Amino acid sequence: MNELLTVAGLAIDVLTREGPRALVRDVGFRLNRGEALGLVGESGSGKTLTCRALVRLLPSACRVVAGKVTLSGAGDLLAMDERALTEVRGRRVAMIFQNPTSHLDPVMRIGEQIAEGLILHQGLDRSVARRRSIELLDEVGIADPAHTVDAWPHQLSGGMRQRAMIAAALACEPDLLIADEPTTALDVTIQAQIIDLLRRLRGTHGLAVILVSHDLALVGDFCERVAVMRAGRIVEAGETAAILAHPRHPYTRELIGSQPRLVPPGHYFPVSGAPAERAPRVKLGGGAPLLEVADLVVTFQRPRRVLDLVRRRPATYVRAVDRVGFALASGDALGIVGESGSGKSTLARAIVGLVTPSAGAIRLVGDERETPRYRRVQMIFQDPLSALNPRLSVAQTLTEPLIVHRLCRRAEVATRVAALMAEVGLDPALAHRRPRQLSGGQCQRVGIARALALSPAILIADEPTSALDVTIQAQILNLLIRLRAERQLALILISHDLEVVRRVCERVIVMRHGRVVEEGPAERIFAAPQAGYTRELLAAIPGTRGFSGGTPLAWQGVA
Amino acid sequence: MTEATAADRPAAAHVELPPMLLAGTALLGLWIVVAIGADWLAPYGPLEQDLSRTLQGPSAAHWLGTDNYGRDVLSRILHGARLDLQIAVLGVLFPFLIGNLIGLLAGYLGGWTDIVAMRLLEVTMAFPFLVLVIAIIAVLGPGLGSLYVALALVGWVSYARLTRAQVLVLKSADFVSAARVMGLGAWRVMWRHLLPNAVTPAVVFAMTDAVLVVLLGSALSYLGLGAQPPAAEWGVMIAEGQQFLASAWWICLFPGLAIVSLAMGFSLLADGLAERLGTRP
Numbered sequence: 001m002n003e004l005l006t007v008a009g010l011a012i013d014v015l016t017r018e019g020p021r022a023l024v025r026d027v028g029f030r031l032n033r034g035e036a037l038g039l040v041g042e043s044g045s046g047k048t049l050t051c052r053a054l055v056r057l058l059p060s061a062c063r064v065v066a067g068k069v070t071l072s073g074a075g076d077l078l079a080m081d082e083r084a085l086t087e088v089r090g091r092r093v094a095m096i097f098q099n100p101t102s103h104l105d106p107v108m109r110i111g112e113q114i115a116e117g118l119i120l121h122q123g124l125d126r127s128v129a130r131r132r133s134i135e136l137l138d139e140v141g142i143a144d145p146a147h148t149v150d151a152w153p154h155q156l157s158g159g160m161r162q163r164a165m166i167a168a169a170l171a172c173e174p175d176l177l178i179a180d181e182p183t184t185a186l187d188v189t190i191q192a193q194i195i196d197l198l199r200r201l202r203g204t205h206g207l208a209v210i211l212v213s214h215d216l217a218l219v220g221d222f223c224e225r226v227a228v229m230r231a232g233r234i235v236e237a238g239e240t241a242a243i244l245a246h247p248r249h250p251y252t253r254e255l256i257g258s259q260p261r262l263v264p265p266g267h268y269f270p271v272s273g274a275p276a277e278r279a280p281r282v283k284l285g286g287g288a289p290l291l292e293v294a295d296l297v298v299t300f301q302r303p304r305r306v307l308d309l310v311r312r313r314p315a316t317y318v319r320a321v322d323r324v325g326f327a328l329a330s331g332d333a334l335g336i337v338g339e340s341g342s343g344k345s346t347l348a349r350a351i352v353g354l355v356t357p358s359a360g361a362i363r364l365v366g367d368e369r370e371t372p373r374y375r376r377v378q379m380i381f382q383d384p385l386s387a388l389n390p391r392l393s394v395a396q397t398l399t400e401p402l403i404v405h406r407l408c409r410r411a412e413v414a415t416r417v418a419a420l421m422a423e424v425g426l427d428p429a430l431a432h433r434r435p436r437q438l439s440g441g442q443c444q445r446v447g448i449a450r451a452l453a454l455s456p457a458i459l460i461a462d463e464p465t466s467a468l469d470v471t472i473q474a475q476i477l478n479l480l481i482r483l484r485a486e487r488q489l490a491l492i493l494i495s496h497d498l499e500v501v502r503r504v505c506e507r508v509i510v511m512r513h514g515r516v517v518e519e520g521p522a523e524r525i526f527a528a529p530q531a532g533y534t535r536e537l538l539a540a541i542p543g544t545r546g547f548s549g550g551t552p553l554a555w556q557g558v559a
Numbered sequence: 560m561t562e563a564t565a566a567d568r569p570a571a572a573h574v575e576l577p578p579m580l581l582a583g584t585a586l587l588g589l590w591i592v593v594a595i596g597a598d599w600l601a602p603y604g605p606l607e608q609d610l611s612r613t614l615q616g617p618s619a620a621h622w623l624g625t626d627n628y629g630r631d632v633l634s635r636i637l638h639g640a641r642l643d644l645q646i647a648v649l650g651v652l653f654p655f656l657i658g659n660l661i662g663l664l665a666g667y668l669g670g671w672t673d674i675v676a677m678r679l680l681e682v683t684m685a686f687p688f689l690v691l692v693i694a695i696i697a698v699l700g701p702g703l704g705s706l707y708v709a710l711a712l713v714g715w716v717s718y719a720r721l722t723r724a725q726v727l728v729l730k731s732a733d734f735v736s737a738a739r740v741m742g743l744g745a746w747r748v749m750w751r752h753l754l755p756n757a758v759t760p761a762v763v764f765a766m767t768d769a770v771l772v773v774l775l776g777s778a779l780s781y782l783g784l785g786a787q788p789p790a791a792e793w794g795v796m797i798a799e800g801q802q803f804l805a806s807a808w809w810i811c812l813f814p815g816l817a818i819v820s821l822a823m824g825f826s827l828l829a830d831g832l833a834e835r836l837g838t839r840p
Contacts, residue, residue, distance in 0.1 A: 352740045374742030387733035391755045400751075401741045447737070454741065 003072055004175055004208050005031040005054075010067030012049050012058065012232075023062065024049055024232040033175065036202065036209040038219030038240065040255070041229035042469035047212050050229070051178050053078075054210075055089050071176075091121045094169035098181035100161035104153040110137070111149035114168045121172045136167040141197055159190035163197065170201065180212045187339035188496060192540035195222055214470060216255055218542040220244055228252050258474040260499035261541075265523070268481060269474035269503070280485040287329035289365055290457050290490050291351070291377070294325045296360035298346050320346040322514035323360070330457060333484060333491040335501030335522065337537070338511035344494045347511075348460045351492075352379045375405075378451035382463035384443035388435040394421070394446050395431040401453045420449040424479060441472040448479065452487070459483075460492045465500065477504060498541060502526055510534050580831025583766075586824030594640040603631040605638035605791035614807045624809035626800060628789075632809060636817050638791040643821060646703070646776035646785070647769045653711035655765050658718025659758060665719065666726025666757075667749050676723075680716045688713060692775070693784065701784045706776065717768065718761045725757035759836050766829030770822040777818050793818050 012024035024046040031037050039047045052058050054069055056077065069077040074088055089095075097103045105113060114136055115129035124132065130149065137145035140163040153161060162182060169177060179198065183191035199222065201207055213219050219226055220240055227237040228251065236249040247253045257263075257270035268277045298321040304313075321343045328334055338344045349355040351362055353373055364376050381387035388397060398417045402408055408416050421428060424445040435443055444464060451459060461480060465473035481504060484491050495501050501508055501522065508525050510518040510533065518531040529535045593600060602622075609629035617624045623632040665676035683691070692709045699705035729735060730753065738752045777794030779785035786792035788799060793814040800810030 349736075354736055354739060372742055374740060379737070379740050381733040381737060383733060387737050389734045389738070389752050389756070400743075404741075404743055404747065450737065450741070 002032045003030060004033045004035075005072070006068070006070045007050075007054070008068045008070075010050060010053060010069065011065045012046070012053055012062055013065050014062050016061075020063075020065075022232060024053070027067070027229075027232075027234055029227055029234070029237060031176070031208050031210065034202065034206045034208055035225065036211060036223040038223035038226040039210060039212045039229060040214065040216055040219050040226055042214060042471065044231075045229040046232040047229045048180055051095070051180055051210060051212055054178065055093055055095060056080075056085055057095075087121070090117050090174070091172045092174055093176045093178065094172070094174040095178040095180065096162070096165050096169050096182050098184050100158065100165045100185075101153070103165060104161060106153050108153075109149070110151050110153065110156070110164050114149075114164070114171050117168060117171045132171070133167070136171055137164070139201075140164070140167045140170075141193070142167075158186055159193065162186065162190075162194055166194075166197065166201075170205065170207075173205065174207070176208045176210070178210045178212070181214070182211075183218070184214070188498075189339065189536055189540040191218075191542070195542070198222070215542065216244075216259055216470070217261065221542045228255065254471055258470045260473075260477075260497065260503050263503050265503055267503075268478045271471070271474055271478065279481050287331040287490070289327060289329050290332075291328040291365065292325075292361075292363040293327070293347075293351070294361045294363070296321055296324045296347070296350060296362060297358045298343070298350050298355055299358045319514050321350065321357075324511070324514070324516055325360075326509060326516075326519070328458065328490050328492065330490050331484075331488050332507065333493065333505040335505035335508040336492060336494045336511060337496070337498055337501050337508060339496060339537075341513070342511040343514035344511050345462055346514075348379065348462050348492065348494055351460060352377055374456075375454050376456055377458040377460065378454055378456040380444070380447050380451055380459065380461040380464045383467050384440050384447055384464075385435055387447045388443055390435050393432045393434055394426070394438070397446060398449055398453055401450065405454065407454070416453075420453055423452065423483075424449045425475075439472075440468050441475060444468065444476050445479065448476075448483070452483070455487075456489075458490045458492065460494070462494045463496070464493075466496065473500075480504065498526070498537060510537070577831045577834040579827045580835055583824050583827030583829070583831050586820060587828060590640050590644060590821055590824065593637055594644050597637045597641060601631075601634035601637040603634040605635050606630065606789055607634070614803060614810075616807070617809060623813045624807065626796075626807070626810045627803060632796070632813055635791040635796055636793065636814055639793045639796065639814065639817070640821075642703075642786055642790065642792045643773060643776065643818070646706070647773045647821070647825065649707050650710045650714075650772035650776060651765050651769045653707060654714030654768070655718055655761065657711055658715035658720075659722045659754070659761055661715060662719040662722030662724075662761075663726055663749055663754055663757070666723040667730055667745070667753060673723075676719065680719055683713060683716050689775070693779070693782075696779065696784045701787065703786055706779060706785050710772065710775075714768070714772075717764060721760045721764055722757050725760060726753055729753055729757055763829055763833045763836065766825050766832060769825040770829070773818060773822050773825070 007030075008028045010024060010027040011022070013020040014023050027046070027050050029037065039050065041047045049058065049062065053064050054077065058064070064078055067078065071077055071088065071092060074080075074092060077085065077088060080088070104110075111130055111133045114133040115126070118124045118129040118132055119126070134145045134149050137148055142148050142160060142163050148156070148160075148164075153164070156164060182198075183194050186194065195218065198209065202209060209223075211219060211223055223240050225238065226240045226243055227234045228243070228249065229235070230251050236243060236247065236252045243252065244256065247256055254271070260269070263269050266279055268279050270277075297319060299317045299319050302316045302318055304315055324343075324347060326334065336344045336347065346355060350357050364373060366376065392400070395417055398420055399413055402413055402416055403410070417431070418428060421431065426442065426445050426449065430438065430442065435446070438446070464480070465476050468476060477500065480491060480493070483489055491505070493501055493504055505522055508520065508522045509516055510525070510531065512533050518525060518529065518534045525534060526538065529538055607630060609625070611629065612621070612625055613627050613629040615621055615625045621631050621633065623636065625631055626635075661676050665673040691713050695709035695712060696705045699708060735748060735752055738748045776785050777792070777797070780792050780794030781798040783798070786795050788795050796814040797811045800807065803810055
């Protein structure tokens with residue numbers, strides 16, 4: 001009666017050269033009208049495939065081999081012919097995706113893309129459809145909808161595009177919205193706005209939502225019920241609050257335990273559901289100064305169009321980093337926080353010498369001839385796979401800096417490489433693999449080992465875990481915490497994730513539009529943020545409801 | 560704790576080669592064997608004349624007939640493989656080396672190096688390929704040496720463009736930044752990190768280019784600008800047989816088939832490599 005969607009015994013195979021391989025097995029759940037279900041799991045767990053199977057939009061190599069998907073009033077979607085299915089898609093079930101850029105047609109105006117469904121499904125004529133499109137854009141919170149309706153997708157920001165996609169999805173008043181990682185590509189404040197919007201639309205439209213996400217905190221905020229997927233199966237499902245408070249399956253526990261917000265500062269992140277262990281204490285304060293950045297400015301020239309040259313308009317410049325200054329001493333851990341475009345990566349690239357500053361100073365303490373810059377400061381990159389040369393094996397990658405800079409004798413190279421691999425927790429058997437044959441976490445460990453090969457005093461980690469799953473993120477952060485203590489490394493951790501920075505760093509810099517908005521001890525900034533922007537950032541972090549039963553309790557629950 | 564990777568599957572999983580790659584390699588391999596073993600395989604010498612047996616059709620003694628000097632066509636084709644393979648390899652090798660070097664430097668260094676290299680490239684491309692090659696050979700005097708020089712001077716542009724485009728994409732990749740942060744010199748970054756990753760399209764194109772060069776070499780020999788008679792070269796053979804086309808078709812037909820099969824070998828290899836390396840020329 002109240003039931004909207006029932007999925008039972010869903011199984012999906014992928015056809016490979018070696019024959020079919022099971023990707024999803026025995027997935028079943030129910031969804032009532034107006035309800036929100038969270039589908040949580042790591043990459044490769046089959047959550048996206050499951051959703052795509054519901055509207056029969058699987059990649060061509062994948063096949064549904066068993067199962068039933070019943071939509072009330074429409075019957076079994078899997079047994080339906082393509083014509084009937086077209087009626088269901090868009091009119092009854094709508095979908096929004098992680099990357100709005102690739103799901104909006106770049107050569108179609110925003111309004112036309114919204115109107116398309118209205119004309120097709122509801123038979124409206126053009127002018128009525130256009131008026132309705134403007135209403136929809138207004139409803140999803142786009143300022144000045146009368147103009148935006150005629151905009152091209154590239155003229156909108158990421159958050160605006162996602163709003164436009166939601167407007168297109170809602171055009172025909174569907175009963176069910178499938179949202180596949182709708183905010184993963186967005187900044188945290190924009191994410192909060194989109195989730196607010198979805199929550200409001202649920203209220204006004206009685207919309208049921210399936211929210212696919214890797215972010216348990218987000219799901220905890222938004223969904224009444226949650227299903228945790230792993231390796232193509234649902235391992236645990238039920239009321240969100242109950243599962244967050246009392247997870248039964250060990251994997252769910254690991255997933256919850258890896259949430260940075262549940263880890264007390266000064267502890268390792270719990271791995272495999274084990275309780276958080278206290279990290280070795282680092283002696284704070286009084287370390288020898290290593291790095292001083294003073295009034296640093298980095299400007300980029302805006303690309304000039306031919307017309308600008310013809311009209312002799314002067315070149316315009318953007319200040320990516322605008323008068324930033326800080327000091328770093330040995331053993332320090334400094335977090336740099338900000339949203340995309342805040343200049344935090346440019347700052348890092350300037351410190352390691354990849355970008356030339358326009359003004360200001362970067363003073364690395366010590367004699368440049370004695371210890372060149374690369375022996376004092378090294379960097380870890382965001383995308384672990386693209387940070388490794390695809391043609392070199394792990395051993396070759398780690399050998400190169402040792403040989404080129406004559407850091408040890410040739411006879412010792414093999415032992416040094418083995419020692420480095422052991423230090424970052426890499427299996428020696430992986431030495432002859434190439435990056436493509438490694439997982440994301442393993443690639444990041446190789447990247448860390450390569451940086452350590454030069455024994456730097458400062459390690460800059462630029463979003464080292466944002467491309468990784470949350471349990472792998474915990475392992476990599478633990479490695480950084482341990483290396484910092486063992487090697488007395490000064491660490492600069494750049495991240496958009498405030499919770500991560502808070503757990504790893506004692507000092508935090510908040511950046512926006514290239515400037516430092518706030519600076520201070522991590523605990524003080526989180527407890528009593530001074531700047532308005534910092535408060536905005538903190539408020540946008542998901543997990544305010546789901547985990548709100550008192551944080552200390554929650555991390556005892558993990559243990 | 561564990562993440563699944565492609566390599567976690569059984570190590571025995573053997574790599575499947577595209578059939579086109581195998582066919583191309585087999586065809587080229589055949590011609591290489593022929594070129595090496597021509598002295599033993601050929602029943603007669605390539606220049607051996609027998610004026611009592613001119614213009615004879617295919618027979619038991621002369622499988623593919625004889626030409627107007629009574630030379631055995633089969634023997635000349637087998638010996639001609641040496642020259643034509645040499646043209647294919649050298650005619651591609653020099654442009655490949657020069658073009659990749661220029662593309663690598665222009666892409667990585669940018670600035671003036673790039674501007675100068677690109678203007679040079681545009682000037683070269685402004686002339687029709689064949690006209691420019693023929694003009695250079697005309698200045699240097701006919702012969703294979705001139706052909707190689709002309710190809711090197713004109714052919715590098717394609718390689719330079721392909722490799723420069725790849726380098727421009729790759730030089731902002733994180734692994735190149737990482738190499739620079741590690742304090743590696745510009746040559747090392749280019750040679751060890753950029754080139755091996757940027758060269759793939761150029762390698763695939765080289766195979767396609769070899770087809771064109773074989774045909775071009777034969778065509779220029781036909782025009783009297785490449786290999787000179789009486790050398791056993793397929794284009795020369797066709798040129799010499801042209802006047803007997805109506806009465807003694809075999810003099811032209813069989814060298815023509817040889818050219819087609821060698822070109823097909825390179826072409827299949829190009830397609831196979833493109834599939835194997837995941838790029839399309």
